[in-house]
Amino acid sequence: MQPVLTVTPAQLPDVLLNVAVVRPVFLWGSPGIGKSSLVRQFADSLGLDCVSMLGTQLAPEDLIGVPQIVDGRSRFCPPEMIARDTPYCLFLDELNAASPDVQKAFYSLILDHRIGSYSLPAGSVVIGAGNRATDQALARPMASALVNRLVHVHLRASADDWLTWAAAHGIHPWIVEYLTQRPDHLWSPPPKTEEPFSTPRSWHMLSDTLLSYGTVGEDVLGLLAYATLTPTHAAAFLAYLKTIRHAYDLEAVLKGDARWPADPADRDVLYFLAETFRGRLAKDLPADKRHASAGVRQFAFRAKALLVELAEISLEIAQLVIAEGDGPALPSWFLIEAARDMPRLVAVRAGS
Structure with missing residues (x-):
């Protein structure tokens, strides 16, 4: 994805403060320009824990969880790092480098803040990040359904x-x-x-x-x-x-x-x-x-x-x-x- 307009690191917190609190954001940028640290700083500014998940190191079951029998019925239990009781910032790093099955597993979590029967606590934010294919970095095509679930912001380096x-x-x-x-x-x-x-x-x-x-x-x-x-x-x-x-x-x-x-x-x-x-x-x-x-x-x-x-x-x-x-x-x-x-x-x- 090529940018039409870009933001600097100094401009990004204000964009996230007004956008990420109401809609999930995907942060595009070249390797090494500080995407991950900026997301963590933003989470800190809101007083939220930042839970990072690396797309390239995940399998679908890492998100969906494993089934358990509860009252005679099976129920999928999401992992402990996701299933929290207090609001937090879920940072999906290298999301567009994840396999198509992993990207698909994120659909409901990104759009509805829900996975299986678990919903993210009110006040949680979801931010994804990744590199572009033109950056000579690992990147897979995003399905249109995933692209359309995110607000896309392009970050540029600023001296x-x-x-x-x-x-x-x-x-x-x-x-x-x-x-x-x-x-x-x-x-x-x-x-x-x-x-x-x-x-x-x-x-x-x-x-x-x-x-x-x-x-x-x-x-x-x-x-x-x-x-x-x-x-x-x-x-x-x-x-x-x-x-x-x-x-x-x-x-x-x-x-x-x-x-x-x-x-x-x-x-x-x-x-x-x-x-x-x-x-x-x-x-x-x-x-x-x-x-x-x-x-x-x-x-x-x-x-x-x-x-x-x-x-x-x-x-x-x-x-x-x-x-x-x-x-x-x-x-x-x-x-x-x-x-x-x-x-x-x-x-x-x-x-x-």
Whole structure:
């Protein structure tokens, strides 16, 4: 199922508070973006126990229960974890990865809050969650009868939300500082091959391992980064750590207090600084030049001069700054001015 509209983790509690209390909700989202923890936090906010059931580990009889003879009649007794006397949040994780028979066993529980002769206590909520088939994750087609029993909400990763959470939950400062500069590296699409990829969960794992080690050398840093992140993000994160360990700073370059690192041994650092430079341009330059203040115009002129200096060290990396890529696009007016002014700036530098 592909989303038309999505919500961020910060928006989700309000949606659940108004929707999940009256209708069952299915929460779609990529692996590792925090679906399970958000549901547990929502249950806590209502003062409800969160009972999690993993669809991939269930058989139909795990829900329906086993028959017992009561007063000469057989009656199915649901499992103890479901049959509770007080309201709770029933979280059906990986529901769309369950077998068709298990999905079918959930029908009455999802729609009517009832299974056999047992009904969920008034005030209980039912929330399902799962990944999409496009996420390279285990997912089975949902029967239309099940789809139509749920309110479908699509969750997306949000760097702002995650960084706010990270600051209050002891995430390693290197990771917080890095993702503050490169929020686009918080999440990457799951690859088609079996290799690590970047998600809020994988950054959390990296933080835990860094905190566990305490003091780490470059070899261990590399091992941990490539063990948890997309290779491109791991390389960029390691380059960032190299910049802060060797006092490289984009702000200093922008102000003219430092130059682009030209040593071939620092090529990874140069690449990281160039990517950060592009992100800074995309963030600070308005789409329409008419909305640019005098300070922004001065920044744009300085940026063109820095592109010339960068091209003298590596034309390839300089081209990456202005080329179309996966990140945010640079304003067209800046690209046009850069193409027009750079030959003159090169001549000025050659004559100086």
